Amino acid sequence: MAALTATAPAGPRKLLASRKTRIGILYALPVVVYLLVLFVYPILSTLLLSLKDADGSFTLHWYADALTGVNLSVLITTLRISAETALFSLVFGFVLANAISRLKPLWAGVAMLIVVVPHFISALVRTYGWIIMLGDKGLVNESLSGLWIPGAPFQLLYNELGVVIGTTSMMLPYTVLLLYGVMRGVDRRLLAAASSMGAGRVTIFRRIYLPLVAPGLASAGLLSFILSLGYYITPALMGGPNQTMIATLINQQVTKENQWNGAASQGVILLVLTLAGLLLVKAVSSLGASRKKRNAS
């Protein structure tokens, strides 16, 4: 009897499990097909393209080209501008999200709308808006000259400053949205608890608030960095020749030089950089966690 009750449920349970698995696969099928067709195939074919010589044989010289001379300096410029953009959109995003998260829910909603709505407008239109604002006779320089600020009008366009202003404004909604979500999740009573033990504002910010929103900072910074890496319109319109970014270069090769293989190799490099960035953040955060564990024990 005991043996019967012990073995009897095992059979049906096994059957159920396998049936569950089969149904699961069925449900997942559309997603798998979707990913294969629209994600895996294009990446693989780009990879193949970047490794193929004109006569169809295997070669690495597209990568050698992409990592030397002008192409290399474009790559470095891209990384630098993306890093600057990530930094500035993180700083401004933090200040903005922090202020919004302290508002009453209704006003916070309105503020978030104001931050996000401009994003519904085409990036091209917004970029031209910036160009009008930042030109020699634009609103910003006219105001500065009117206030007798020495050195005005400043060169705010067609240089790195112009590009970073433009891309930062494009990235801001992402960082604000991400950081706002994390900040809303922080229990404000924890800050009160810290103050009851004698912690001042600076200490509370540094040792309680900042660590609690750190995951949001990391993901927001990474997101704006990755998005900037492949950004095209704003750097192309607001930068000068020295601010050519990798997306512009890829565009030139495909549309003007019909050079698909070179473009493919640069696309792959961009992809690898993005993945490297993701891994870096993951490594840094897990390193921090393990160090903390060691400190405690």
Next chain:
Amino acid sequence: MAEFSVAAPSVGAASGKSVTATGKALSVVALRKTYGDVVAVDEASMEIAAGEFVTFLGASGSGKTTTLMMIAGFCEPDSGTITVGGRDVTRLAPQKRNLGFVFQQYLLFPHMTVHENVAFPLTLRGVPKDEIRRRVGETLEIAGLSGFGGRKPRELSGGQQQRVALCRALVYRPPVILMDEPLGALDKKLRDQLQVEIKTIQQELGLTVIYVTHDQEEALVMSDRIAVMRNGLIEQFDTPRELFERPRTPFVADFLGAANFLPGRIEQHTDAHTVVRLDQSGGLLKARRHQLAPGTEVKVAVQPGRLRACATDDGFCTGTVETATYVGTLVRAGVRIDGGDAPLLRLEVPAGRGPVTGERIGISADPDDVNLFPTEQGG
């Protein structure tokens, strides 16, 4: 228990400047707080000695939490002063008051381990690393949490988390520790256990504690003195025994003792007693001697456990038992008193000799257990 006596002196010595056992740890003078037209706390005054366990007891909206928050500095009083160890802290920010606070929701820092949580207030005070490690270790041991130092708060049960929160509030030996319904989120069994633990730690370390709760039993179990609060007023601030046996207002008699109230009129005074004639039965009832003029309308308050069932011609009134519920060691009876349609008189008598439904009984009480309140005092 042995570890308490070992640990207590060293933790005490480490703090260096705790208030002496006879000193006044905290005093509150005419503290008042209003929210619009609502008076949350009305001229609350009290003095708390070092080493005392004081509870603010009241229903929600009684002003107990508001008073605590004003002492902690999270809420600014309209008027009045708060003094901690002789220092006026009324207008100081919370972090400058050097008090401890234990919250109902624990509020442990989720990104820190248990050890880091408890060490946090010490690091703020610039205590050397070795000493931090020693004091945190000792404090965790007192709370029975040795070996949990490396864990994150989310890996602990609710009871353990609240023990950590307690450690964090007492590790730097603040002159007063405030606790806002710290056991409110725990289940009954754990609550009973932690009540005893907190009380034991408080006594062993000589901590001064102000504790807020709405649970009478909890207040009676833990407190040296209880401030019963209602509508922003302190109704009575006394030892549990005094509150229970000598309530000063009908509210206190009802809230703590769940007393029966009977209307009556002062008949006369004898040497030792005041005699009251009850309105309903016309019976005479002896109470402790009160300074009330004969003829004064009074409310007679007696707790259910202090009433006795007796022969029909021995008591101050007679009645019929309508309900009798057996609850283990006791029988709870509801008695319909003759000569009036007052609510059922509630009795708690030892089981075994308990009355039976339908039985005719007399009811008596020891004069010392009978409290009188003039009727105009309200209730």
